[in-house]
Amino acid sequence: MVLDLVFIGLAIAVFPLSVTAFVLVLSADRGILKGLVFILAWLACFVAVLAVVLLTTGGKPPAPRSPPSTASSAVKLAIGVGLVGYGWYRHRSRHGNHERSRHRHNSSGGGLMARLDRLSLWGTAGMAPLLQPWGLVAAGAATVVGADLSHSSSYLALFGYCLLATSSLLAMEVYTTFAPDSARVRLGKLRTWIETHQEQALVAVALVAGLFLVSRSISQLTS
Template sequence: MLDVISSTLTSAVAIAISPIPIIAVILMLMTPRATRLGVSFLVAWFLGIVVATTVAALLSGVLPEPSMNESQPVLGAIMLVIGAGLLFLGWRQWRSRPGPSETAELPAWMTKIDGLRTPAAFGLGFALAAVNPKNLLVAASAGAVIGRSDLPEGEFIAVVAVFSGVAALSVLLPVLTMLIVPRVAASALDTIRSWLTDNNATIMTVLLTVIGINVIGKGIGLFA
């Protein structure tokens, strides 16, 4: 079980440091409904990662089980497609970065966060985790590893929980900080939000490129 966790840890960290959900939850924590919106977004974000990872793991587990030392071309091809998709998204992020004299802008939907209600915050958190192409591909790559590890049910659940927990840490920490020390959190989170906004494209480019190359390497190895 531990080797599966270690194999998926890079993907979990990649999801965890994705700037967009962190910025979104920080903006929610700066509204009058900070607690309700922040907690709702956090729960949905965690559940979305669990669902995306579990579905990918179950689908990969349906593939025919290879004999010892036998290649796995079907899973290898899937990994190559996922890796190529991650590299493509990384290239798009690099192309979208602001120029030296330009100001980074948040997605248009973020300007409406002030008016969100709890159900909408929940839906947004789940969508960013389970439907957003970037996170979906990263979760799918981890799910493929988990699904092919032939773990007992209890260990399977534990691995998915650990993976999702690590991936959700970056959203959990701002929420906990606001709940425990709200006065200190306000200024600190605003500074973090500004930095992440300015560097979103660069961060995501590096993450997607590293994960994409890693997934492609694993895919090639499955043809051997």
């Protein structure tokens, strides 16, 4: 379980669309406060998903090869296949998407920042769940089915998973809080790089995460 959560948490942390959106939030008016609200809503969503799973299982992992255990692995397999398919689709249509994305950025970038400046704190909180990569979040939830809350190591694993999945946002928030001028320059460069390489990054994250989930779930189903 721990290896799966580490890998899924890393994939969520570097998911390009979430990172880009958070950079834009930090660049908006009252960006530090909005960033904090975004992170709190992001974490609250993670905790809610984990709580639902753990309440369903009672904090006890299902027996190997039992219907719940098989269903958990089957869900991860389906998500993995979906991510591989999504990555392959984005790879095949990358050129057209890049041209459309560049056109949208050039024509509406200023309007987007204006809307973010006017966005309320409640609106910022509502953005966080919408921008989470829900395929990966679902894969994490399916993995947490195997958590055994009778051992403290499971609590540490769950805490580490939430922290790891939020680590990129936390790092940017702390950096902007304590070094705003330097952060503005560096995060601007990061945003430019991600927007320039967004399709490649999405394809890479989707394919690598998908192949990992497929291999792990097949191993669990056949062992």
